[in-house]
Amino acid sequence: MNPSATTDVLIVGAGPMGLLTSIGLAKQGVDTIVLDKRQRNVQVATGRATTLYPRSLELLEPLGVTGDLLQRGFVGRSSVNYRNGKRVNGPGWNSMFDHVKLSYHDYLLNIRQCNSEEVFLSHYERCGKSVWYGWKLVTYSIDTSLDDGFHVTAILDHPTKGQSHVRSKYLLGADGGASSVRELSGITMDFQSTSYEWIRIDGKITTDMPGRNLGFASIETEHHGNVLWVKLDKDANRIGYALTPHLLAKYPNGITEGEAVQEAIDSVKPFKLQIDRLDWWTHYKIRQGVTQLFRKNKYVLLGGDAAHIHSSGFAQGMNTGIHDATNLVWKLAGAVKGWYKDSVLDTYHTERHGAATRLIEIDTEASTLISGEIPPRYEALGLTADEILWKTWNENISFNVGLGVSYARSVLNQNALDSCLETGKRCPDALVRGPGINVPLRLYDALLQDRNPGRWSIVVFAGNTVLTKNGFEIDRKGLEKMADSHQGMIRFVTLVAGSAGSAWSALDGPALGNCFFDGDGSAHAQYGVDLAEGAIVVIRPDTVLGFATGLSNVSSIADYFSQLVPSQGGM
Template sequence: MLTPTTVDVLIVGAGPVGLITAIGLEQQGVTSLIIEKRYRDEQATYGRAASLFARSLELLEQVDLTEDLVQEGFISRGGVNFKDGKRVDARGWNLMYQHSKRSFHDYNLNLRQRYTEDVFRNRYANQGKTVWEGWELVQFSIDTTPDDGCNISAVLNHSSLGEKHVRSKYIVGADGGSSTVRRLASIAEDVDPTTHQWIRIDGKMSTDMPNADVGFGSIATSDYGHILWVKTDKDAHRIGYALTPSLLAKYPHGISIEEATAEAAEGMKPFKLSIDRIDWWTHYKIKQSVVKQFQKEQFILLAGDAAHTHSSGFAQGMNTGVHDATNLVWKLAGTCKGWYEPCVLESYAQERHAAATHLIDVDKKAAACISGDIPKEYAGRGKTAGELVTAIFMENVGFNIGLDVSYESSVLTGTASDITVKCGGRAPDALVYEPGTQLPIRLYSAMLRDGGFGRWSILVFVGNKATNSGLYSLMTETLSKLVKRHPGMIRLITILGNATGSAWDALGRSAWGKFYLDLHGKAHSGYGVDLSQGAIAVLRPDNIFAFGTDLKSCGEVGAYFEKFTLN
């Protein structure tokens, strides 16, 4: 195997987070090498993470992976909840789907991690890249002495191929809860080991529980906690439950797969459970942890389970990893290309550490209640553990599904005038039209049509052509200079609030960037833009709303970018 002595980024760990990061970097012309100490057939075959939420699917669109994923998984737009054999609709999964309607991905995609990774590996292979399997990181150090533009010297080892030396600008640890990068970098964790233990079983199984194939099910029990039921990909389902104190006492020396399936059938009663094939199962102890640093000494970065671990109670594992990877990739790529001051990459650590810390706080409460325990802060409320699961989920539902994850305190978060969207929060999506066509296109999709991965988007909401076309012409020269100063970094979108025959007819000149019509006013109203006034919205490459101003104050857009860009 030929070894490149120099790459931009060395990625350790070829799970979803490592693969997304590598794919995203390659899309932006940043070279990467991804290593995985285990061979593919040695890894857990089917299990682990199994569901992607709405915001994760939006974020994966930024690296062009969502379309391939939805071809493989099960689209779930509903869930069922039972207690004592009776359906309880006013709780649980159905409430989550109501909150997902803000996204055009108003569903969950149920796809087991093995198949998710297959999609990612195929895309990586299509980029002409290969995961280096069987290679283990032995040691690395920060070394800027050689005049090669790199900062990291790493030593890799393979049991049969020997030792390799790699130089890189950055190293990313995406190598799971037992991260070698984290250990070698001496990055400390805040750890809560907990006493909770859970069972998860995947395979071909059936039940007479009503509506068992809508996507998700939850059964409140006294002896098994909240039983999880998931319709996954192909012909498989997943069932999961807690090993409550009574079950742990029943199996003091551990539980076998035969015993685990028997208990699953018992917990499903009064419904029947039949298991025809077992693909994968696990009995695991929940550990909740978050590292003290997502970034160390500027060039060492952690993401995914290497940075935080938690239960699977609210299906946050891969979803949180997707947020990490898509937050990191555009900042790291732009930094490697010389676009940004160091504060941009530092914002990855700041933003994602805060999000992970909040996630762990929620997960501690949720995992306890799912296991049948009531956390101290909820004692005395007169609610059962099952009722508290629903309460905790609903208190945090927007965060849980990712649509309300926000970064208010980030260096990249500016101010907004003439726009009502919260700076640092998700930018709204909407349907707009190209001139002439009667088929709408999503605003998110329109922004990606240029194929420019990792680009910022400046949206100019012109509003009503009769009142704002003059302002548009005055604004164009100012913003065009900004775009020319940062080639390849910024895309331009003009959105008119009414019908017209052409951009020239509406604006008295050619449109700035791509030109779209907001025929029903949903894009303007989604951003809180007055049609009589118009406004400018600046969106980060991960479609986080960063800055907004009125058309007259277009010079402030350049001042915003000057805070963190080079050149």
């Protein structure tokens, strides 16, 4: 290792946020150095996050890690809810499984963070990189007078290897709730402390509770809050409960491992429970907070727990970090390459800060209810904490599973001129077919066949070409000119309603990009495209709708991109 080095992006923290960002940047040809002050064996020793929602799995597909996660984790498609030892139908986690059907990942994936990080690390190493374990960030400085673009100089320290200086174009703090990058940069996070304390235990656990292998269970209790049960990867399960005022009074000097295990046994009564092997346990206090800024001084960025902290009540921790990483990775790579105006990278803060703020609002109430208490605004309803918990869960379910996370109007999300869909929202997935083979293909897979997480997709919905062919012919040259203006930044896909022997047969000429067939028109319908009119849809690299217009209005797409790219890179 050199005593000094240069890199495009210095990433502090080798957890999910840091590793996923580094993978995405590497796939776009952007160099990184990832460091972590802990040794790898220290990280592996913890359980931490466990559950990935459908949208997270979609967002991870361009990075190439979703398949490996599925091979290691447990796919949960159902849950069960108990009260006083009896199964309760209706409220509970089970309502989410109706909402996840909007995705072809219509399930939740349970995999402990130590195992998901192994997947992420292996993919980073496949890029020819390795994490600098044992190195901590001491300080950094920014010098904008340098003309080589490496404006950030960081001083690192290792207990046996001494100090190293790293110069980079950007610095990303992905180093958790006690972020050194956040502290050194002077970015404030206003913490909201609570009196709530929770227990989580992972291990090989035996119980006679029916439904224990479905994926999830909740147990409504008097003295342990709403008890969580999760079927994990391999032979492990997780049980979690709240240290309610009753239990806090019972253990005024704190709770030991043995006492925590006994309370876990008591929490599921009348069912029996035995912990055959304890892999990990934690006792932690709940607090919430969102950092004031996700970007400061142009070159310093925060993400994951460094930017927001909250309870694990609705399993949002790693999922929110995945949204951060996949929102950032294409904007940051484009900034390094000079593709975008600075305003594009600014949207990382506006979009993710807004999402994190909403998350904290939800989590503040959820953590109160899971702990067995009722927020003041619900006291007059005459409902139990568990009843209000499921009400809160269902009211926010689309956001909770990630499919409903959306972003406000901005330079990236502009008024669609031809589509019934709102920009700033997740693009629908659908089944289409390629030429020849009669096997359906997901539209997402058709868009992302190159697995490049930095490219925009411009999808030509050609509609019924008997009706739209003339308009399509007129605009072909304009779209081809656009492709030539942005080599490497844009991919084209043509989607024809119905079927044909070839793209040429359907269009009287070559398709723009690869051609796929929308046999029953369902993909057109999901995007709100009239088969007789067609449309052009601009999809951001993170599969969020950016813009849409008619086949005859290519100039509006040129106008859209002109607001994103520097003038010398215009069309």
